[in-house]
Amino acid sequence: MDFESNYDIAATAEFIRTHKFTRVALQFPDDLLKDSTRVVRVLRKRLQSLRESDTTGSGDERDIGLYVMADTAYGSCCVDEVGASHINADCVVHYGHTCFSPTTSLPAFFVFGKASIGIADCVESVSQYALENSKPIMVLFGLEYAHSTQQIRKTLLESSTSCRSDISFADVPSPYMFPSKDSKKLNGPQEAVCGCSNNSNSDEASGTIYSIGGLTWKLPEGQKMEDYLLFWIGHDNAAFANVVLTFNACEIVRYDATKNQMVTDLSQQRRILKRRYYLVERAKDANIVGILVGTLGVAGYLHVINQMMELITAAGKKAYTLVMGKPNPAKLANFPECDVFLYVSCAQTALLDSKEYLAPVITPFEATIAFNRGSQWTGAYVMGFGDLINLPQVQVGNQEEARFSFLKGGYVQDFENQENVEEEQEDLALANATEKALQLRDNCNILIKGDAKSGAEFFANRTYQGLNIPDENTTPQPFVIGRKGRAAGYEDENNKH
CATH class of the missing domain: 3.40.50.11860 (Diphthamide synthesis DPH1/DPH2 domain 3)
Structure with a gap:
């Protein structure tokens, strides 16, 4: 797959141009940072061509600034709005694996990437798994394989080895997101690019909508996730662990696209x-x-x-x-x-x-x-x-x-959180600090913490409390001139040698 298609250069430029963003933050994880300069060069060239092809004269003629962000303060799967605010960015373009968590103040455009996958081998694995089980199957996948879900579903329907019609696919999320103003609607389903579900009347019939990691799907009324078998396409990463823990009552198998094989032993994840x-x-x-x-x-x-x-x-x-x-x-x-x-x-x-x-x-x-x-x-x-x-x-x-x-x-008996009792017993707690201090067990060098109820009480129980001036010595003391020079060799040390 060519470079521009893998990084969705055309869709990214169209998103920036349509919403008239002039300061764009490009967020790269560590493993994709090597391609950042090339992405900026190709994206700037694409934006320039869109400006020149705009014959209506309604486009914004201001230059569009592209800023590369790396080394996020938190997880690279989340949109780094704090880093983007340092350059007053209008939006963030997020590259690589994402958790699809809603943003607070900035719109975001996601480039999931397009990992390679063997369509025929994946369809064969899904068909074989469907023939061996009688329950309906829900196919979930990592977002890096979202580009191939339509082709997998189409090939699966045309395959003669599978006669099952109850194989459903989760919907691919929209690549863009705007900040949520209402905290009560954080888990609302995102607009899907395409409906991959097999339910033809999913828009009319009532049912339950599920969402995880950006993927959304709808189950008919009366059905639960426990009634389905989950087929995951992707790596054994944080997104897969999220699925295993959330739907721990379902039978789950994983298809490893890099090795073209099925993984059915999930005992480690269940543990x-x-x-x-x-x-x-x-x-x-x-x-x-x-x-x-x-x-x-x-x-x-x-x-x-x-x-x-x-x-x-x-x-x-x-x-x-x-x-x-x-x-x-x-x-x-x-x-x-x-x-x-x-x-x-x-x-x-x-x-x-x-x-x-x-x-x-x-x-x-x-x-x-x-x-x-x-x-x-x-x-x-x-x-x-x-x-x-x-x-x-x-x-x-x-x-x-x-x-x-x-x-x-x-x-x-749990600690009773009463402010009046705390104030009355504060002096008593400090007086008994030596009884609750750190102790040695079995004459070993293993420290056991006391039952401190607050940080102040824990600090009072410590034998070392920092470089504090002793209360009994309150008279002024003359200052002492310290050593001069570098730590590698002070002046007085050189004189001795």
């Missing part, structure tokens, strides 16, 4: 759900929660942060909001007082789970289960926080009642 349930139980016993801001561009993120803050506070726990860009174990280790971290980000970057993290990192959906007394996990899993915005206000149960902790193996 993730069990791990997430364990982290929910860990979060229930937490006293201090750090809310990690994982995005500054996805619409509704401020609403969710405030919603999580209210939920944590009502549950009798202390919450702190942290902004640090892309989180990693080294960054989170700077906040040892946090028993658990809550990561507010897009659906495809929300799962942060590694043995290197000193404290578990949960999602907003998992927080609603952990901090809502009396809630039970039904098995349904929500990755994007857009669905949580539309949920009714969470009613937190009575915190005075003891609850059973599976990790501690007994009943525990």
Whole structure:
């Protein structure tokens, strides 16, 4: 496939020209940054040809500025509106893999890319899978294979090996997006480029609309996703993990287009759900929660942060909001007082789970289960926080009642969040700081955190509290002249040699 077709140069130039954008930010992930200069050169040439061919005289004669953005502060799958605002961009052209999260203030045009795929081999795999099962099949795919879905469906209908008519395809999303002004409509279905569903009366018949990662499809009334078998075309990436967790009750198989083979063993992905349930139980016993801001561009993120803050506070726990860009174990280790971290980000970057993290990192959906007394996990899993915005206000149960902790193996009493009690017991908590300080276990070098209820109390319990001036020494002290020179060799060191 040629370069201009792979990067949708013609469609991108038409989008910029139609909406009369004059400052365009081009966002590239690290793996596509090598092609950025060539894309700018070809795109500028295309825009120039559109201007010269405009004979109506209604076009804008101002020069169009193209700015390349790289090294995003957060996930590369989201539109970097913060970086685009530094150059006062009118819109963002996003290249490569995307989570299709709604934007806050800037319109965006998405170039998914066009990965190569063997149409005949893929159709044969779908047909064989359909003949071996009796349930209807829903075909989902990575956005890099969206360009081939029409050809796959057409070849599948013409294939003589498949006599099934209940094979449906998800709709390809529109390549452009405008910011959502209403936070209650963040999950509305995007306008589809083409209808790939097999339901001829899908526009008239009532049914349920599903949307994930930009893909949308409609099921007839009376049918659920559990009634379908999912056939995924694409890589084993974050988008596929999102599908596996969201539709964990469905049987799912994956077609690897790079190796032209079917992958039916998804035990590793299924094990993730069990791990997430364990982290929910860990979060229930937490006293201090750090809310990690994982995005500054996805619409509704401020609403969710405030919603999580209210939920944590009502549950009798202390919450702190942290902004640090892309989180990693080294960054989170700077906040040892946090028993658990809550990561507010897009659906495809929300799962942060590694043995290197000193404290578990949960999602907003998992927080609603952990901090809502009396809630039970039904098995349904929500990755994007857009669905949580539309949920009714969470009613937190009575915190005075003891609850059973599976990790501690007994009943525990949660911290009562009463401001008056905090003020009265503040002096008592500081007086008993030595009893709650870090302790050594079994004469080993393993530190055990005390049951601190806030960051201030945790800081008071630490043996090292920074370079503070001792209270008993308040008299002025003479200053001392330090060493001179460079660290590689100070002047006094040279004199000694």
